[in-house]
Amino acid sequence: MxxxxxxxxxxxxxxxxxxxxxxxxxxxxxxxxxxxxxxxxxxxxxxxxxxxxxxxxxxxxxxxxxxxxxxxxxxxxxxxxxxxxxxxxxxxxxxLDGLAYAAGLDEPFAVATDARRKEVYWARYDDSRTRVTEAAVDRPADIAERLAGLPVVGAGALLYPEAFPEARGPEHxxxxxxxxxxxxxxxAGGEGFLDPRPMYLRRPDAQVPKNYKVVTPK
CATH class of the missing domain: 3.30.420.40 (ATPase, nucleotide binding domain)
Known part of the structure; x- marks a missing residue:
């Protein structure tokens, strides 16, 4: 292999x-x-x-x-x-699973990466190999209470220490x-992989203008 x-x-x-x-x-x-x-x-x-x-x-x-x-x-x-x-x-x-695995924690914790727009991508884990929620995107203040008392791994946590006081590495x-x-x-048999397709969770930053006029040849 x-x-x-x-x-x-x-x-x-x-x-x-x-x-x-x-x-x-x-x-x-x-x-x-x-x-x-x-x-x-x-x-x-x-x-x-x-x-x-x-x-x-x-x-x-x-x-x-x-x-x-x-x-x-x-x-x-x-x-x-x-x-x-x-x-x-x-x-x-x-x-997020890669960051969780790198953290090596054997206790409940969360992973948060920077999603820009003052938001984070995040998920909760029971341990470094077991994710217990789907990945989501939220403002740190909106999930701070749900993650209170948990270590939070990743750059998203380190960016917002007021929301994640237990922030720690690895950062990247x-x-x-x-x-x-x-x-x-x-x-172990090859179970648990995802289709290699992008997980966006929200629309791209670049958008076509709402009043964009399409010009077609006559």
């Missing part, structure tokens, strides 16, 4: 290789505006560090979000393209954690 994992649903452009037992190589760069520029070079670096070629990969793992429209699509389209070219499966995982997504979680799921 050789899994190539990637996630671009957050400002972290993160890539990792996992051989079924451990992480072979990983690369993470944080830049919310350069997902398209950073992802393929990150893949090249990870493969080079492992001394492998892309055709050695036996499966793809990709974070499906939630996340902003443009950045999220970069990872999903790249994973789908690699999967098609190599003829290997593409396994989708919730981005890690493809290494996503790959390790996927390897566990595959070893």
């Amino acid at each position: 050789l899994l190539l994992a990637m996630d671009t649903a957050t400002p972290a452009v993160t890539v990792a290789l996992h051989d079924g037992d451990s992480v072979v190589a990983e690369d993470t760069r944080v830049d919310a505006r350069r997902h398209g520029e950073l992802l393929l070079p990150a893949v090249d670096r990870v493969l080079a560090r492992a001394g492998l070629k892309l055709d050695a990969v036996t499966g793809l793992v990709v974070g499906v979000g939630p996340g902003p429209y443009t950045g999220l699509r970069v990872g999903l389209v790249t994973a789908a393209t690699f999967g098609s070219a190599l003829g290997v499966p593409v396994h989708g995982l919730c981005t 997504q890690s493809a290494a954690a996503l790959a390790a979680l996927a390897a566990e799921k595959l070893a």
